[in-house]
Amino acid sequence: MEEKYCQSCGMPMGNLKDMYGKNKDESISEDYCKYCYDKGEFLAEVNMNQMINICIPHMLDANKNMSEEEARNIMNEFMPTLKRWK
Numbered sequence: 457m458e459e460k461y462c463q464s465c466g467m468p469m470g471n472l473k474d475m476y477g478k479n480k481d482e483s484i485s486e487d488y489c490k491y492c493y494d495k496g497e498f499l500a501e502v503n504m505n506q507m508i509n510i511c512i513p514h515m516l517d518a519n520k521n522m523s524e525e526e527a528r529n530i531m532n533e534f535m536p537t538l539k540r541w542k
């Protein structure tokens with residue numbers, strides 16, 4: 457199965473439906489996680505740099521050997537590939 461990432465924050469969402477956000481009509485959003493998106497709207501009106509700053513502490517938590525600079529470099533490459541920031 458192809459790994460699915462939230463197209464706003466880049467979080468891997470896997471196949472668990474409860475990780476996905478909802479559209480206005482309560483259907484499941486295929487693109488965004490529940491932390492970013494609910495009822496057809498983004499929960500946080502942030503720009504890409506702000507989103508990167510929000511994500512870095514989570515990345516460092518998940519990757520104990522990663523430095524903040526490494527995390528930022530990865531995010532700077534990865535974020536612009538996501539639908540919300542294209």
Ligand SMILES: [Zn+2]
Pocket residue numbers: 462463464465466467488489490491492493
């Ligand atoms: Zn998200």
